Amino acid sequence: MKFIGERRALASVTFAFYFLVYFVLAQQRMVPELSRALYGLAGVYGLAFFALVAGYFWARWYAVGVGLYGVITAVVGVWQIGMEPVLIFVGGTHLAATLMLWGSSMSESYDGKTAWREKYHMDDNAVQRLGRSVIRAGVSLPFVLLYALAPKADAGSLILSVAALVATGLGLRALVKLKTWGVLALGAAGLTLVALGSTDLASHTALALRPMLAGGLLLSAAAPFVRPMLRALR
Numbered sequence: 001m002k003f004i005g006e007r008r009a010l011a012s013v014t015f016a017f018y019f020l021v022y023f024v025l026a027q028q029r030m031v032p033e034l035s036r037a038l039y040g041l042a043g044v045y046g047l048a049f050f051a052l053v054a055g056y057f058w059a060r061w062y063a064v065g066v067g068l069y070g071v072i073t074a075v076v077g078v079w080q081i082g083m084e085p086v087l088i089f090v091g092g093t094h095l096a097a098t099l100m101l102w103g104s105s106m107s108e109s110y111d112g113k114t115a116w117r118e119k120y121h122m123d124d125n126a127v128q129r130l131g132r133s134v135i136r137a138g139v140s141l142p143f144v145l146l147y148a149l150a151p152k153a154d155a156g157s158l159i160l161s162v163a164a165l166v167a168t169g170l171g172l173r174a175l176v177k178l179k180t181w182g183v184l185a186l187g188a189a190g191l192t193l194v195a196l197g198s199t200d201l202a203s204h205t206a207l208a209l210r211p212m213l214a215g216g217l218l219l220s221a222a223a224p225f226v227r228p229m230l231r232a233l234r
Helices: 004-028 032-054 059-081 085-100 114-120 124-149 155-176 180-202 206-233
Strands: none
Touching: 004 032, 004 059, 004 085, 032 059, 032 124, 059 085, 059 124, 124 155, 124 180, 124 206, 155 180, 155 206, 180 206
């Protein structure tokens, strides 16, 4: 499937659309306690749009991760409340954006460029490892954000969840710069979220799935680098 420019434009428009949707919802403040989370989601989609247009080498991976987040959210929503038109639209548009960015032909405009590979001395295996990690981190970031910025009665959970959000954001930024501490930050955030989710699950909280899923994805994002890091230490 070719039409590289057209596919990139359509995917970018999709992310710009959801940026505007979440930004407007946050501005309207119909549910004031969710305004911060909605602004955060607007930022997630705005970054995906900007990165795709700017042509950053990691942009396609990150945008695919955000697209998969939307697909997962829609599928869970359909499972919980049925085939609502809004959920079908959300899932369909995110799936379309993800598919439009998929494939080796599209990668030539982003991660397939040779300049950044030469700068960081990356071979094909290293590029694939980094790509998988950025996609998983891109999927998890909205889940972490929603959990961290949602209202909480327990101050301890709030502090830990916000710390996990900061570690996720900084870790993702460091990861695309090939910094070792970025992997450690993602792993620490993942462990924190899994622990928080376990606590919520023990309390029979319905929202326990969100931190558990986000934590698992962050741990899977850090996992591909564990063996190379141990090999380097040896």
